[in-house]
Amino acid sequence: MITKLARIALVLVAAVAMCSCSDGEYVVQDNMVLYSYWTFSFGTRTDTLPGADPATFKVVKNWLAHDAQHVYFKSYLIDGADPATIKNKKYPLSCDSKDYYYEEKALHVADMATFKILNDGIFWAKDSKCAYYEDKRIDVVDAKAFHLINPGIATDGHHVYQYGNLIPEADPATFVDLEEGYTKDHAHVWYLGNLVAGADPATFTIDKEGIARDKLGVFYRGERDTTATEAQ
Numbered sequence: 001m002i003t004k005l006a007r008i009a010l011v012l013v014a015a016v017a018m019c020s021c022s023d024g025e026y027v028v029q030d031n032m033v034l035y036s037y038w039t040f041s042f043g044t045r046t047d048t049l050p051g052a053d054p055a056t057f058k059v060v061k062n063w064l065a066h067d068a069q070h071v072y073f074k075s076y077l078i079d080g081a082d083p084a085t086i087k088n089k090k091y092p093l094s095c096d097s098k099d100y101y102y103e104e105k106a107l108h109v110a111d112m113a114t115f116k117i118l119n120d121g122i123f124w125a126k127d128s129k130c131a132y133y134e135d136k137r138i139d140v141v142d143a144k145a146f147h148l149i150n151p152g153i154a155t156d157g158h159h160v161y162q163y164g165n166l167i168p169e170a171d172p173a174t175f176v177d178l179e180e181g182y183t184k185d186h187a188h189v190w191y192l193g194n195l196v197a198g199a200d201p202a203t204f205t206i207d208k209e210g211i212a213r214d215k216l217g218v219f220y221r222g223e224r225d226t227t228a229t230e231a232q
Helices: 004-021
Strands: 025-029 032-039 043-048 058-061 064-066 071-073 093-095 100-102 124-126 131-133 136-138 147-150 153-155 160-162 165-167 176-179 182-184 189-191 212-214 217-220
Antiparallel strands (some): 025 032, 032 043, 064 071, 093 100, 131 136, 160 165, 212 217
């Protein structure tokens, strides 16, 4: 869980990352295939594609390519992908006739015909049988009912998932996002996905200053602040 401002920053960072990290270039040189790209930390980097055949190499997108036997996401081999049917989708997603791939990882999609992306930025998707977060497949109870509560949290009506991970005790019917990293249902309060010990869900709120509190006092980073008072 992240704060509202952090979410905005995350979406902006993700957008920048998608633009910059996908702006590489494939180069065939000296009987090798290379992938050249720019990084904030190290400037321009160049990687050699493992096992690539220059004679049959073709670029699908500046982050997706294949030769007669292999498919690559940037310089990474997409193991098992079919060169004959590979297609680019929305970065960093690609697909062939039998599966979808997030970066170089297979999603093992359960129903190719109903697969759809649910949002921009943070990657969630679903089909008629499963949900997906980045390269993780989630075997949900009710895929039809699966939807996003916010960019980082989703539910199928039976369970709540935070960044692809099940929140085991969360009640979808009463689960709410309180901002500032806090969530709650009728019986629990969480901070960044961790249970907040001793918090009273019925009175737990976030005030206008972004301070978390219940009837007994205030909290700082998921811990009760024993030094704080209501006057503070």
